[in-house]
Amino acid sequence: MPIYDTSSIAERIPLACTTGQFGLLYEACSISFREEVSKEEFCSYASSFHHDIIRYQPTPASVVSMGGIVRYVWISDNNQKGLSAAIDVSGTIIGLRLAHLAEYPITDQLKSHFRYRFPFHGEWFTYWGGKNDLVNYHYAYENQRYAYDFIILDHDCSAKGDPLLNESYFAYGKPILAPCAGRIVRVVDNIPDNVPGRVKNEQQPAGNYVEMDHGHHEFSLLAHLQYHSITVVPGNYVQAGDVIGLCGNSGNSSEPHLHFQVSNGSELLAAKSIPFVFENGLELVQGMTVIGK
Incomplete structure (x- = not known):
């Protein structure tokens, strides 16, 4: 089976949409996609x-290449709508999504008081x-x-070996660091890791x-950590860069990764997530690779 350059296929998708070539686009989709929706409906x-x-x-807006599938996202010129497409190595479109995009311009423009380092090496x-x-x-x-969400990739794969073992994932067990100086206010450390x-x-x-x-x-949250790996307790004061635990696969998680956010309060469900600034001033978007020092 020939391996296609997905970028040459991808660049034609938004053009096909804006010029009304929906029939041609539909025919480029996988059989399973076409079994789910008729050409007339699409x-x-x-x-x-x-x-x-x-x-x-x-x-x-983003490009994510993992496991032989490349997912592209485009945003309309008025920022009101978006299009995503997933393309496999054969050049077949295996997924399409058209979405009306919600906007929260007031909070989108906010900036955190502190600058935060990447919470990993x-x-x-x-x-x-x-x-x-x-x-x-x-x-x-809102919360x-x-x-x-951060993972580790190597040659577009997040794991090597048995996919049912957490130890196969490159992120699993990696040290997680305090992103900014502060006082530990809450810790949970007794939840077993999931089977990926x-x-x-x-x-x-x-x-x-x-x-x-x-x-x-400003309260930061580092979540999905490894079972019994956390090295701090409430009341501890830490400096930016101090190790606080290891990356795991606990909670609502399908594979080892780090969830990182900053909120305006300490109640996870009631507090509001706020945009925060990294030390290097970079504003991250899905698909970007970053390096923690």
Whole structure:
């Protein structure tokens, strides 16, 4: 089976949408996609969705390549709508999503008082992050709107070996660091790690976590940590860069990763997530690779 350059296929998708070539786009989709929706249904909905879109922004909002599938996201020129497409190595479109994008311009423009370091060493990949639903599923929820999820990739894969073992994942067991100086206010350390890809613990969504009070009504949360790996207790004062635990797969998590957010209060469900500034001034979006020092 030939391996295609997905970028050459991807660049034609938003153009096909804005020029009404919905039939051609439908025929480029996988058999399973076409079994789920008829050509008539697809073309009708896509035409209605695009009635007020002149063009999509030329550069994709994000590109994520994992496990032989590349997912692209484009945003319309008026920022009101978005398009995502998943393309496999054969050049087949295996998924398409058209989405009306919610906007929260008042909070989107806020900036944290403190600058935060990356809470890890080495190279990590931003799997979820940004200011719309297509690049950051957290964005729909006020209490985690500006959160990030980080994983480690090697040759577009997050694991090597048995995918049912946490130890196969590159992020598992990596030290997690305090992102800013502060006082530890809450710790959970007794939740077992999940089996990757199996049942997630939705009853304890954050899993094992550490929450810190940095002052100025800014509280950071580092979640899904490894069972019995946390090295701090409430009342401890830590400096930026201090190890607070290890990356795990606890809580509402399908594979080892780090969930990181800053909120305006210490109650996870009641507090509001706030946009925060990294030390280097970088504003992360899904698909970006970052390096923690």
